[in-house]
Amino acid sequence: MTGTPLIINALGQLDNPNAPQSMAAAGDLNPTGEQYTVDARTLAEAKASGLTAVNITLGYVMGDLPPYEHTLHEIDIWDGVIDRHPDDLLKVTTVEDIRRAAREGRVGVVYGFQNAVAVGDDAGRVATFAERGVRVVQLTYNQANRLGGGSSAPAGTGLTAFGREVVEALNEHHLMVDLSHSGERTCLEAAAHSRVPVSVNHTGCRALTDLPRNKTDEELRLVASRGGFVGIYFMPFLNSTGHARAADVVEHIAHAVDVCGEDHVGIGTDGPVTAIDDLDAYRARLAEHVAQRQEAGVSAAGERADTYPFVVDLRGVDQFRELIRLLERRGYSAGRIEKIMGRNFVDYAERVWTA
Template identity: 65%
Template sequence: MAAVSGCAASGAQPMAGSGADRDMIVVNALGGLGDPNHPGDSLVPDVSPRVLAEAHASGLTAVNVTLGYVAGPQDPFEASVNDIAATDALVRAHPANLMKVYTAADIRRAKDEGRIGLIYGFQNGAMMGDKPERVDTFANLGVRIFQLTYNPANQLGDGSMAPENRGITALGREVIARCNANHVMVDLSHSGEQTCLEAARASAQPVSINHTGCRALTDLPRNKTDEELRLVAERGGFVGIYFMPFLNPTGHATAADVVAHLEHAVNICGEDQVGIGTDGSVTQIDDLAAYEAVLVKEIAERRAAGISAKGERPDTYPFVVDLRGPDQFRKLQRLLAAKGWSSARIEKIMGLNFLRYAETIWGA
């Protein structure tokens, strides 16, 4: 969930992990670097000492950070270029902690050098306007992931909350072709079902759904049907499961729900096509009551902007209540191991599957 004025996430106290889990490559296919205790008005990462320390403590190797226009009155193209420039400046200012990811090899290098790889991504294709050639511009600026739609419809296709459930537009097909030519990921998170199916078939390269849940388990528009999941997997793509309220019909998702959606996704897609895209960061919330007040305001803003999804409510946290903070990745590993998953499968889910997919699209 990208906020109208920044993004929120939550945390818990870090815990020590075993040498094995510390050594895993952990790729969050959609997340962020931010401090929900001090939310800002921008999607540009927050790289305060605390945010960086807790991100490192979590074992995070690389994260797809949302930049640019999602919604609001600003010019989509200008806002997106400005976010890229601002994030580039942050990376230059923190070379010991951060690196910009262009290829799969950069993710491995981030791991080897103890840095956090930032994968630049969009969550709305509105900044393309009616000019598909802008894909070339943004690819040259280092954007590696292009999500076609957010929750509403745009000029490329219908989002998950667009009632008509129309497919990809002619312009959307041109944008997909440009993405393929520039070797950037086509992300179908937030898309409507018909847009997702048509876009997956239109793309000459495998596509991704970087942050979603399984509609077979929780029937909400932000989750993907088995048909969508299967098609993306059959074409060599990637599916990331989020840590969001949409995993449970009550809106109060738990770690057990994350495990259940991962298990279902693996059953449908196979263990080589599934990973995680939490849709959050790892910084701990110090005062949950104060955060709840911020959340009420954020949900009201999202509803007013027409970008809210069914299942978002002021009383539902945009995170999994018992799978949060710097220990979230290690705790998930422990829960999957307790389910009998092999260490090899867990390593795939935590990052190696995304890395394989990245090699397919970006190159090794």
């Protein structure tokens, strides 16, 4: 295709995973809470990849840190990161900010949660998070919380009364309700309860790979039918062996397009642009990392010590260009590819952030 489309990563990282303190190097149970390294390489490679904007994960996800206080602290940290790199980064709170990032050659940073535990027992905190610039809130991580069930929670765990209250608060303050990691019943009930379209920013299709982190056709269809968005990840859950390849990403995108329609599907890689340099050294740490997650009760079915949490042949600076090339080979039109790579997320954000 000619020209460069908007590239929006609906869930990703700004990180150099080769730095000692990064999440990939140290494991995502790093007790310091400062898990990412936004250095010169991170910025240069993110921009070189063509990335327009990325929804990052900040705040409490799991562990022993106080959820609310830790979340506010991480918002402060990311505000500082963006302030230190005004020529490279732009905090995104509106759709116009995404367009501005594209015009100015900067990378837009969308603040998002992967767990709503920081809300505590007070849905009024949603207003505080909105004021601080948070624009995406995932209701649960893999385990259950006070809002509903995650993908590893007992089957049938649904959206709670408090979860409905939080969804209503998110609607009121124009924040995305992200149902990634949720269990099936919680996803269906939240999608039906929300008066604003919801999203599943990083997932796969359970019809192709029957793992709990992937969404059923019923979930995908409901989210899309109500004007929502589905992002396909670059994760091991796309293949039953745990060794997903770029071809698997394409197959899951194609299935999602078939179920949802081409106006509701995008990408949410769940990873950084910068690739891990030494895969042998990383492999040696991986078993310990997976064991940590299992011990903490936050791992997902399909996580194993021998599976990378990324797609090995779809990483690094060329990952988005390679995906575009594969979608072209699939026979997708330039217009459909532009939608998948970013325009669908922008259109969805327009429906939510300005609702």
